[in-house]
Amino acid sequence: MSIVVENLTKKYGEQKAVNDISFEIKTGEVVGFLGPNGAGKSTTMKMITCYMAPTEGDVRLDEMSIHKDAESIKRKIGYLPENNPLYMDMPIVEYLRFTAEIQGVEKSKITTRIGEMIELCGLDREKQKNINELSKGYRQRVGLAQAMIHDPEILILDEPTTGLDPNQIVEIRKLIKELGKQKTVILSSHILSEVEATCDRILIINRGRIVADGSSDTLRTQAQGQELLTVGIEASKKSDVEKALRGLASVEKVSLTEGKPNHFRLQSKPDISSRKAVFDLCVKEKWYLTELTGIETRLEDVFRELTN
Amino acid sequence: MKKIWIITKRELSSFFDSLTAYVMIILFLGLSGLFTWLVGSNIFVMGQASLNVFFGIAFWSLFFFIPAITMRMIAEENRAGTIELLTTKALTDGQIVIGKFLACLILVLIALVCTLPYYITISQLGNIDDGAVIGGYIGLILLSSAYISIGLFASSLTTNQIVAFLIALFIGVFFQLLFDVISSTLTGAAGKIFNYLSIRAHFDSISRGVLDSRDLIYFGSIVTIGLLLSQLMLSKRNWQS
Numbered sequence: 001m002s003i004v005v006e007n008l009t010k011k012y013g014e015q016k017a018v019n020d021i022s023f024e025i026k027t028g029e030v031v032g033f034l035g036p037n038g039a040g041k042s043t044t045m046k047m048i049t050c051y052m053a054p055t056e057g058d059v060r061l062d063e064m065s066i067h068k069d070a071e072s073i074k075r076k077i078g079y080l081p082e083n084n085p086l087y088m089d090m091p092i093v094e095y096l097r098f099t100a101e102i103q104g105v106e107k108s109k110i111t112t113r114i115g116e117m118i119e120l121c122g123l124d125r126e127k128q129k130n131i132n133e134l135s136k137g138y139r140q141r142v143g144l145a146q147a148m149i150h151d152p153e154i155l156i157l158d159e160p161t162t163g164l165d166p167n168q169i170v171e172i173r174k175l176i177k178e179l180g181k182q183k184t185v186i187l188s189s190h191i192l193s194e195v196e197a198t199c200d201r202i203l204i205i206n207r208g209r210i211v212a213d214g215s216s217d218t219l220r221t222q223a224q225g226q227e228l229l230t231v232g233i234e235a236s237k238k239s240d241v242e243k244a245l246r247g248l249a250s251v252e253k254v255s256l257t258e259g260k261p262n263h264f265r266l267q268s269k270p271d272i273s274s275r276k277a278v279f280d281l282c283v284k285e286k287w288y289l290t291e292l293t294g295i296e297t298r299l300e301d302v303f304r305e306l307t308n
Numbered sequence: 309m310k311k312i313w314i315i316t317k318r319e320l321s322s323f324f325d326s327l328t329a330y331v332m333i334i335l336f337l338g339l340s341g342l343f344t345w346l347v348g349s350n351i352f353v354m355g356q357a358s359l360n361v362f363f364g365i366a367f368w369s370l371f372f373f374i375p376a377i378t379m380r381m382i383a384e385e386n387r388a389g390t391i392e393l394l395t396t397k398a399l400t401d402g403q404i405v406i407g408k409f410l411a412c413l414i415l416v417l418i419a420l421v422c423t424l425p426y427y428i429t430i431s432q433l434g435n436i437d438d439g440a441v442i443g444g445y446i447g448l449i450l451l452s453s454a455y456i457s458i459g460l461f462a463s464s465l466t467t468n469q470i471v472a473f474l475i476a477l478f479i480g481v482f483f484q485l486l487f488d489v490i491s492s493t494l495t496g497a498a499g500k501i502f503n504y505l506s507i508r509a510h511f512d513s514i515s516r517g518v519l520d521s522r523d524l525i526y527f528g529s530i531v532t533i534g535l536l537l538s539q540l541m542l543s544k545r546n547w548q549s
Contacts, residue, residue, distance in 0.1 A: 049396045053546035075398040085389035087318075089326060101314045102397045146393075 001061055001076060001153040001184060002026050003048065008057035010043050010208075017043045019208035020057070025201075027153075030180035032195035033188035035205035036307050041188040042082050044205070045158050048186070049079045061154070075104060078147035082158040084140055088132035092123060092142055095131060096149055103150035117145040122171070136163040144172070148179070155179060157187040161194060173198050192299045206307040219302050226252070227268040231278055232291030234262050244281055250274040263291065311399055315407025316414065319381070323415055328377070333419045336373055340365045344426060357434030362426055363444040363515050370416070370452055371484050375476035377415060378459025379469045381408045382538065387467040391542075401542045405464075405535055409456055416452040420445060443517035450527040451511055455480055457534025464541035483507040483530070 003025040010018040018040040025031050033041040047054045050070040059066045064073050087095055093114060100110045118127050121141040126134060131142060140163060147155060160176065161169045176198050179185060189195050195202055196216045204212040204219075212219055235241050245254045245264060250272040257263035268274045275292060282289040323329040343365040344351055351361050385391040394404060430436055455476070462476035463469075484507055491502035503509060510523040 046392075051392055051396050051545065071398050071400065074396055077396070079393075079396045081389065081392045081396070083389060085393050087322075087390055088388070089322060090318075094321070098314065098318050099397070102311065102399060104398055 003154065003184065003186075004060045005044075005048070006058045006060070008044065008047060008059065009055045010040075010047060010052070011055045016208050018047070018054070021205070021208070021210050022057075023203060023210060023213065025184060025186065027184055028180070028182070029201055030176065030185045030187075030199045031201045031203060032199035033186065033203050033205055034190065034192065034195050034303065035188075036190060039205045039307070040208040041205055042158055043208075045079075045156050045186065045188060049077055049156055050074050051081075075150070076153050078150065078152035078155045080143045080147045080155075080157045080160055083162075084143040086131050086139060086142060086146075089130065091130050092118075092127050092134075095142065096145055099146045100149045103152075105150050113149055113151075117149055120148070120175070121145045137165060137168045140164055140168075140172070144175070152183070154184045155186070157185070159189055160187055161189070161191070169194070192303055196299055204303065204306055211306045212302070216299055220296065220299060226270050227273055228295040229266040229268070229274060229278070230257060230263060230291060230293050230295060231266050232260070232263045232289070233282060234288040234290055235285070238262065240285075241287065244285065245278070248274060248277045248281065250277050265295075311403045312407045312410065315399070315404060316410040319408055319411030320414060323377075323411070328380075329415055329418070332373055332377060332415065333422060336366075336369055336419045337422055339369050340423065341426075351430065357430050357436045359427060359430060359436070359441050359444055360515075362423065363448065366420075366423075366448050367451065367511060370448065371455065371480060372477070374412070374416065374452060374455040375459045375462070375473045375480065377412050378456055378463055378476060379472040380463070381412070381460055382463040382542065383466050383469050383472040386464075395542070395545075401539050402535075405460060405538045405542060409453075409460055409531075409535060412456040412459070413449075413453060416456070417449070420448060437517070439517035440515065443519065444515040446519070447511045447514035450514065450524075451507060454483070454507065454527050454530040454534070457531045457538070458483075460538045461534045461541070464538040 005021060005023050005025075008018055008021050009016060021040075021044065033044065035041050043052075046052045047066070048059050050066050050073055053066070061073050061076060064076075066073060087098075090098070096114045096117060097110060100113055105113055118124055121144055123138065123141055123145065126138050131139060134142065140160070144157070144160065147157070157176070161172050164172060173194065176185060176187065180198070180200070187195075187198065199216075201215055202212070202219060203210055231245070233241050241262075242254060242256070242264065245251060245266060250268050251266055251274050252269045253267040255265045257265050266274060266278070278292060279289060281287075320329075340362055344362040349361065354361060382391070385394060395401065427436070427441055458479050459472075459476040462479060463472040465475060466472050483505065487502045487506035488508050491499045491506060493499075494502060504526070510526050513520060514523050
């Protein structure tokens with residue numbers, strides 16, 4: 001099931017929390033919304049899940065529109081809201097049963113489905129408890145279980161790993177990847193490594209607008225543009241080396257690497273590599289080349305550049 | 309309809325799990341029993357085989373108890389954020405409101421059923437007017453429905469249960485008492501309007517055993533308006549800015 005978002009806008013008073021964004025998500029894609037706090041990630045999700053109506057624009061799931069077919073859309077979506085609100089006074093199993101009934105799971109299948117969810121989300125040891133007796137990590141699992149109980153085609157998870165310990169984070173990510181094989185998944189996060197590890201595609205949202213869209217590799221290359229190298233050269237006179245490097249035709253900028261003697265940071269001109277030239281230079285001058293490595297732009301840098 | 313019942317079932321089990329239901333029923337039975345049988349102008353003082361004393365007491369005790377039942381219904385969901393969970397399920401806002409309304413009404417019905425021994429006892433003591441008894445119970449049920457829908461509306465206005473309770477009492481006291489008082493100071497059309505708005509007159513005429521369409525329309529309108537306003541407040545998130 002594909003999701004088409006068209007010119008979606010949400011105003012809170014004068015402020016536009018989401019400002020005219022459009023994108024399309026195909027069946028089976030795992031998409032990450034990335035952005036600083038207050039960027040409009042949650043608001044976008046709330047509109048897709050029919051929690052709030054947009055000020056302008058439309059969201060369509062196949063032929064259904066949020067303005068006309070909210071009830072059928074809600075049945076197709078499994079949603080884990082931010083902060084994972086749950087009915088604290090209910091036992092886990094009862095709560096899952098309630099959700100399953102509301103989402104229209106067939107009566108004969110409900111018990112099996114609950115069993116599957118408890119198994120899948122690792123709730124087996126805790127299943128006798130009330131939700132308010134659970135730790136935050138287990139509550140998060142209950143949140144995921146209730147979102148998936150009716151086997152929705154689309155999963156929308158707002159910050160699914162907040163409050164989990166590192167082991168649980170790895171497990172949840174694995175689970176999301178597994179689910180992403182059959183379902184369309186949208187998740188939001190401000191943790192870059194998380195999005196990078198789980199998503200096929202990343203939408204970076206800032207101040208209500210999409211500022212970047214693509215896989216983590218595309219985004220990195222886009223931002224990179226110019227090659228960055230760390231070069232280590234041992235020679236009798238350091239100043240000569242720096243001067244000679246600057247002299248190379250393909251090199252735009254040279255700086256000393258702090259903390260490491262005889263190492264330089266070298267930025268090439270756009271679309272040219274300086275690796276060969278550096279090597280040739282060392283051969284010519286009879287210097288020892290101790291290091292020649294490319295510096296990859298991290299997604300952190302892309303993110304900070306786009307959202308600052 | 310099935311969806312509404314699922315909501316109702318959950319709310320009811322939450323009443324009974326949290327002991328709210330037991331506390332309410334016991335307090336209601338205790339208070340109304342005390343005044344019907346033991347204290348003040350009780351049944352023995354009246355010397356009549358009728359439940360009028362009980363209906364008079366219940367008229368007031370329900371007025372106070374119902375806001376205590378309804379205050380949680382929407383306010384707590386707003387506070388805990390579970391309203392987001394509920395409204396993104398395959399439900400309409402109307403179904404949520406009606407489901408909660410029915411849960412409260414069923415709780416009140418259970419409490420009223422528990423007073424049937426009063427009727428049985430009194431019917432052993434003398435000739436009881438069954439029509440008036442049935443009328444009285446119908447009156448209490450209609451009265452409760454009206455206050456439940458007012459209570460739900462109050463609960464939908466806030467995230468604080470206590471505030472919801474007080475708003476419900478504040479709105480309720482107009483119907484319970486103030487419209488009556490106002491109408492007695494006015495003459496002519498204005499007086500008639502306020503008299504019609506007062507719950508007392510409608511309750512009294514039904515509990516005499518007279519089922520008049522005007523009274524039914526009166527209670528029906530309060531319930532409908534209350535539920536519609538609650539639904540409106542719940543849907544407010546859609547256009548709120």
